[in-house]
Ligand code: SF4
């Protein structure tokens with residue numbers, strides 16, 4: 001397969017970036033999207049050119065590192081997968097593919113296709129945890145009865161991998177879907193109720209401080225989320241936030 005690639009190149013955080021055209025052949029339909037970029041980088045290095053910097057780690061849809069905007073869609077044209085799980089069989093010989101980094105003020109470009117997503121880590125550090133007694137006399141979590149529906153919803157929320165596709169997709173660069181998943185994951189369980197009011201207020205304050213935009217219920221985040229995180233979590237976040245104001 002031969003492809004025309006248009007890729008964002010930016011030497012550093014303060015450098016001016018631009019789209020650069022590349023032609024590549026020898027792409028197999030069984031290759032993953034990242035393997036296609038590996039092949040391009042091998043060719044660039046062979047010519048003595050600077051390889052394209054892009055993020056990746058697990059390459060199996062777990063870590064959330066492979067943050068690429070492909071043909072105007074976060075994680076590309078497929079649904080419910082990350083960029084590393086996208087395969088070249090989704091494209092056709094002769095296609096032109098545009099590849100950009102996540103675009104959001106809170107995700108500054110570090111180099112080429114790599115952005116700094118540490119803002120999400122700081123939101124998580126503000127309250128995305130429960131304080132537990134680790135003295136060895138803590139109650140076994142399985143001793144606390146939890147309705148199956150709540151356990152399932154909490155588990156679904158906990159599948160958020162912090163990739164940031166929701167932010168990159170949102171016209172307001174809002175992090176509401178991410179924050180809602182992290183809040184709902186605990187709010188739905190008895191263990192998370194103890195610190196629920198403080199958690200939601202601290203995480204929303206951190207989200208605002210990082211410069212993410214507001215949610216206007218467009219729903220693009222839910223469409224592009226590789227883990228299918230539901231907008232229902234944003235309703236839970238709003239309810240938790242309002243409840244916290246009454247405490
Ligand atoms: S909510 Fe979805 S798109 Fe947003 S960070 Fe979590 S997994 Fe990624």
Ligand code: FES
Nearest residue numbers: 057059064066084
């Ligand atoms: S590289 Fe880990 S999710 Fe894609």
